[in-house]
Amino acid sequence: MRYRTLIRLRGHDVRGEAYDVFFGRLHAHVALFLGTPKVIDAPPYSRVRSNVGMAPIALLVVMAISLVGATAPAANVDLTTLPRRSTVQLTIYNSEDITLVRETRFITLKKGANKLQFSWAGTLIDPSSVEFRALEHAAEIDLADTVFPGQKPQHLIWNINSQFEGQVPVEVTYFTSGLSWQMDYVAITDPEETTMQFTGHVRVSNNSGEEYEDAQVRLIVGTINLVEKIAELAQRRGIPVPGEADKLKELQKEVYRFSIDAAEKKAQEGKDDDRMPASAPKAIVKEGLSEYFMFSVDGTETIRNGWSKRMRAVKVDQAKFDIVYRMREYQYGPRPVRFYTWRNDDQHKLGDSPLPDGLVRVFRDTGRDGLSFLSQQQIRYVPIKADIELNLGPDDLVVYDAVRADTERLNFHFRQAGNREWVDGWDERTKWTDTIRNYRGKPIKFELRRIWPGHVDYETETPTKLFDYRTAEVTLDVPALGKVVYPATVTTHHGANAKQQRIELKERK
8 A cells, every 4th residue: 555645835735856855854753653644744844855966974854753552653753944054164184084074953852762864875984983962952852872773774773852942953973984185376476576375275184074163264274194193092001002994094083073072162262362363273283203284174064065265375475585505406406496585483574373284376576467487396284483495497597607726635644565555545626716706786695515426625715514414515795696606625534544524614824
């Protein structure tokens, strides 16, 4: 026998598509109790939607079912469809494919037993991570148990005992996969190349199977040492570090929640700091072998499934920077390379938080309503007070030459064996002249590093320092349309005269 169900909503009967889409799965269960066609009264605040494309998790249903007696087929079935989420917050990890979703909704409970149904069909939600709690009247609302009905895969039912009757806000949290993000930056300098506008955007991609409307987006940057944290949790519980996959996964989720809680605590403390914007607190967390921070994006955004959303995360106007030329043949090749350098600190209008990994595109304002593309470079995670360096490539207007002027051999060491005698050690002294020519219309700073292998005595009148045990480094100021000459005498010890493998700086007498 086929049963039909009529739905009365605000005095109207609704059949057809709305019933099939919204209550189709419920009909089979109701029909078990109904011997004849019955009418289910939906409360005035219920909504019936026929949009088959609605997100699967958007359906949370509160069902209160009471049976009159063993002989009665069924009694009243109250079906309440919740309104859309009140708020939703996404905390997305960059190093792991995992996102913590925290959403709030308003549900209506009746005194006694209530059933709350949660569905994750078609999404990448981890069902073992789903948690429920009441935000108000928590002492009067008890979550008795969680049931995963076998006849309804990708569903769970919370059995709730409530001493409170009425509407109450609740929080549902869970982990999902398929959400990721990446940063990109744009630096635009003024025509004189003295200040820049530095802007950073975050692009969030959603392939989780769920749509998140008006979501607050928070990014976790850095790495969390799972081995260290899991061992710490196991020790706290007095159990050995688990090796089974299920137990390990459970502790991993606790680690992620713990890291978010720690970052939130730091962010809340940052609100009391005048240097931190109250609307978008950013926090750094350093703990043990882990280093990570939470970056909150201003405002809310709708992140649709299968789409990407680009949001501005950093903007700095008229930030000062320096230009430096570097000659490091072992690192950049035979020509000087031009760099923009500045620091992630207050002096450069940054320093509120580290900067995540991302691609930086560099432009110069031509002064004629146009931009000139200079370079692009991938930067790594930049901590607070760390340097930011952008390689713009070789510059044809700055020329470097190294000339070996004179070489002599001296201090020979002889060795004898019987009637034989030979040289087994000597020194080789070479005079070098490095010349830097600047064809630009303003002075430049030039950094020169050269590697000298072996046991070397390095002698020069220009202040020079050691970068490492075999690399000499000097910084020179080159005038506009001028040149600088940097002479040095390099003595290399060979054979028996070589006592070590390093450079010794000597003052020229």
